Amino acid sequence: MIRRELTIINKLGLHARAATKLASAAGHHQCRILTGKEEPLVDAKSIMSLMLLAANQGSVLIFEFDGPDEQAACDKITGLIADYFGEGE
Numbered sequence: 001m002i003r004r005e006l007t008i009i010n011k012l013g014l015h016a017r018a019a020t021k022l023a024s025a026a027g028h029h030q031c032r033i034l035t036g037k038e039e040p041l042v043d044a045k046s047i048m049s050l051m052l053l054a055a056n057q058g059s060v061l062i063f064e065f066d067g068p069d070e071q072a073a074c075d076k077i078t079g080l081i082a083d084y085f086g087e088g089e
Contacts, residue, residue: 001066002074007058010084014055016047018085023047025076031067033077038062044077 008014014022026033026044034041035050041064042049055061065074080086 001064002070004063004065004074004078005060006063006078006081007060008055008081009057010087011057011089012087013057013059014050014053014061016051018087019047019050021080021085022077023050025080026073029065029067029069029073029076031065031070031073033073034064034066035061 010018012018023045033044035044036042036053037055037059041062042053044050044063053059053061063074063077065071065077067073
């Protein structure tokens with residue numbers, strides 16, 4: 001299992017479009033991916049669960065990756081967040 005803390009850096013936070021991109025990226029992996037500000041963590045493959053986090057810019061989210069492709073999933077999600085969800089800022 002890989003556990004990381006990642007900061008949401010894009011200006012609009014984890015809004016609908018960003019949550020959709022995150023859930024889609026998570027859904028392409030076999031491993032279980034959980035996230036949240038604190039325990040209990042939620043399923044990162046669920047857009048609704050991600051939206052309910054209300055993660056604004058600067059929010060630090062815990063991510064847990066557990067399964068056969070956990071390293072690839074971690075790299076993909078980390079890159080997506082670092083790239084501002086492809087939104088430029």
